[in-house]
Amino acid sequence: MNRPSSRVDSFVQTEINWDKLDKTKFYVVGAGLFTGLTVALYPVSVVKTRLQVASKDVAERNAFSVVKGLLKNDGIPGLYRGFGTVITGAIPARIIFMTALxxxxxxxxxxxxxxxxxxxxxxxxxxxxxxxxxxLFSQAVFVPIDVVSQKLMVQGYSGHATYNGGLDVVRKVIKADGVRGLYRGFGLSVMTYSPSSAAWWASYGSSQRVIWRSLGYDGDSEVAAPSQPKIMLVQACGGIIAGATASLITTPLDTIKTRLQVMGNQEKEKRPSARQVVKNLMGEYGWKGFYRGLGPRFFSMSAWGTSMILTYEYLKRLCATDAE
Known part of the structure; x- marks a missing residue:
């Protein structure tokens, strides 16, 4: 890629292009690193999902009360409901995602x-x-995993059904709806995660460059190449900004999608449409209902985004075949 020669190139050098990576090492090491991140941040997804699907008469009104209830009833394992299903699908989904990205x-x-x-x-x-x-490419794998894991996250909660593991969810969903039941909410998932991913990566890429310019890497002055700690700090700030931007834009769609995927799984006449979900949210909570779980989602996207991008950039440096 031809770029003007300037001191801002010291920032460009922090980016390692796809053709400079050892792909096998990238996938193998990446699977391990991102599995570790998922273990650390998964409980936030459980809390966010429960807040989004809770009925109005449920006592747990905030993230703290949800965590307290889970720990009281199930202990630490309660914070990891559906985790096995997510890990099973996360590796192929991330391989697809990173390659396409x-x-x-x-x-x-x-x-x-x-x-x-x-x-x-x-x-x-x-x-x-x-x-x-x-x-878009990774949704084909991610949506069925999302459907199954979210049902496990909320099983027995606020009137939702209980299951004997992920395979039981799959069996019951297919029995009720066929394979298409595993793709319930696919359109909303695409509408939620694609703009979210676009907003996240756009904000991350742009904010980094704005930060570097504010630090003097604007091409007009002879500034020494940034140190590794400074690079990581700028990347972390970019991740926080990206997480905040994406969560504010996409939380309403994520709330609708989550409710659509986990509600009314027993009888077809009880399964709400997207319009009914919107109507019910408005009736119960008003406009603020679309932002239920915003706090955990914001924290999740910011924490996950910051951790993910630092890990991702580290992974690329680790797997570079010709990095300077």
């Missing part, structure tokens, strides 16, 4: 380069296209 980003950078946008804008567009494309 990196290859699409490169193509998108080349596509927007003739328009002569400034660097933050160029990065936002290319990263946003990459993030959206990666999300």
């Amino acid at each position: 990196e290859t699409t980003k490169i193509a998108a950078f080349k596509l927007v380069e003739p328009f002569k946008f400034n660097e933050p804008t160029q990065a936002a567009i290319a990263n946003g296209i990459g993030g959206m494309t990666a999300s």
Whole structure:
């Protein structure tokens, strides 16, 4: 990729392109690293999901009370309901996601380069296209995992059915709806996660460049190449900004999607449509109902985003075959 030669290139050098990675090492080591992150942050997803599907008469009104109730009834394992299902599907989904992200980003950078946008804008567009494309490709694997894991997260809670593990969920869903039942909410998932991924990666790519310029890496001054701790700090700040942006934009759709996927799984006439979910939310909570679970979702996306991007950038440096 041809870029103007400038001191801002010291930032560009922190990015390792797809063609400079040992792909086998990237996938194997990446699976281990991201599994570890999932273990650390999974309880936040459980709390967020329970808050989103709780009926109005449930006593647990906030994240703290949900955690307290889970620990009281199930202990630590309660915070990991559905975890086995998520881990099973997470590895292939992430392989698809990372491959699509990196290859699409490169193509998108080349596509927007003739328009002569400034660097933050160029990065936002290319990263946003990459993030959206990666999300679209990975949804085929992610949605069934999402459906099964969320049913396990809320089983026995606020009137929801109970199951004997992930396979029991799959069996009952297929019996009731066929294979398409595993893709319930697929359209909303695409509408939620694709814009979320686009917003996250666009914000991350753009905010990094804005931060670097504010630190003097603007191409006009001879500034020494940034140290590794400084690079990691800027990447972490970019992850926080990206998480905040994406969570604010997509929480309403995520709430509707979650309710649609976990409610009314026994009889077809009891399964709400997306319109009914919206109507029920408005009737019970007003507009604020669409932002139920915003706190945990914001924390999850910011914490996950920051941890993920630091791990991801570290993984790329670790697997680089020709990094400078």
